Amino acid sequence: MAAQPASPAPAQEPGLRARKKQRTRDALIEAAHRLFLGQGFSRTTVDEIAGAVDVSQRTFFRYFANKDEVALAVLAEAEDHFIELLRARPAEENPLRALRAAIVGSWLERGAGRDTGPSSVTAALELIQMIETSPTLLAAHLRRVTEQERVVATIIAEREGLDPAEDLRPAVLAAAFGGVLRAAHLSWSTDQEDTGPEGMVALIGRHLDLLGPALVGDWRP
Amino acid sequence: MAAQPASPAPAQEPGLRARKKQRTRDALIEAAHRLFLGQGFSRTTVDEIAGAVDVSQRTFFRYFANKDEVALAVLAEAEDHFIELLRARPAEENPLRALRAAIVGSWLERGAGRDTGPSSVTAALELIQMIETSPTLLAAHLRRVTEQERVVATIIAEREGLDPAEDLRPAVLAAAFGGVLRAAHLSWSTDQEDTGPEGMVALIGRHLDLLGPALVGDWRP
DNA sequence: CACATTATGTCAGCGACTGACATTCGGCAA
């Protein structure tokens, strides 16, 4: 309605249509997140979410495949950010260190560029707590996480110039890393002490530091 | 119908009622497994499963909370077996070795005692392959697995005489172990070479052997 | 042979999700 069309734009403008679509999508994510936080995931109906944005239920399902997907959408940006950071790590770096640097960066380097929409870091942390309250949501989250591990394994294999079908180490490392991350998330959402991204990063660090010691020898000495 | 009641039984007999219940439960699991394998998980309806056992849909949901649960039931016995074996490991053993011994044993020591019903090892392996074909089934499986990891972490903590809230190593080890197990499952269900429990055990072994090397230093030399 | 318990069936209903079809709206050119 506002915003001059700038007739022969640099072919870079998203166009009114695309912008409108993005707006409804963001509105759906935000409304869903708010409702989920307020009354719980399972007690919130898709009709409520759609109604809050004044859109038909059918339209909702054209934006998201299912209810889980809206809920987890607020984590999507953080995940993409993590992948970007991982790809940007220097090739000489040892794989586990690269993973660690990427995950820490993805939590701390907020708003670097696009901080648009409801994908704020706080929303992501709220979601991580919410995930533990709903079995179906937890299940959906775990599925996404394992898909991410596949991607991570591929990136590691490329970094090291390995064939993933030949050398199993990338897959093993990605799986172990993912497991430890989950443990850290769980620990964070259970404890009430550490809050905010810094607390999360601290917990992730403590868990990763224990990965080596947990594997070897006797624990007692 | 057969099996003499042995009137004043040693108070150990399950009773007709319990036996009948067990039979329908097993029948449901087996029918479901067969239908899932034949026409896929999502394309099989609960009514079909119930109909195959000549039971109402409502009764089905009195035995299983949802469709996922029947499908994953064929793995339940193996999981319980694993937990038992883990508890039986000597206390002096290093935790990772105990986990490894337990998981190998749970795949190889088949039919040791109750091998009744549809919970055969072959069915379990078929299920593991089926899991990768259905997103919702995979999600449900992952959720169960993480619950198992909680149990494993508790057992490890007890073994070592640690407070799980204090020392994070049990949780970290359980998570990493679980991740590597998943990687092995995926690898097994992807490759067509290794079949049967032996192949699975071999793959699990190869993955666990790489857990240490994947974490440390440079991979190239 | 009653009587309490428990498993099962029937029915109605909600909520997630989908296909089919009609309608409207943004983009683009005559």
Add this chain to the structure above:
DNA sequence: TTGCCGAATGTCAGTCGCTGACATAATGTG
């Protein structure tokens, strides 16, 4: 501006997973 094409949305009907409420049948017990 006008007119057209395709994309986005709404409406409707229907399937399937799942649940509560109530009635009925089977089983175990005195």
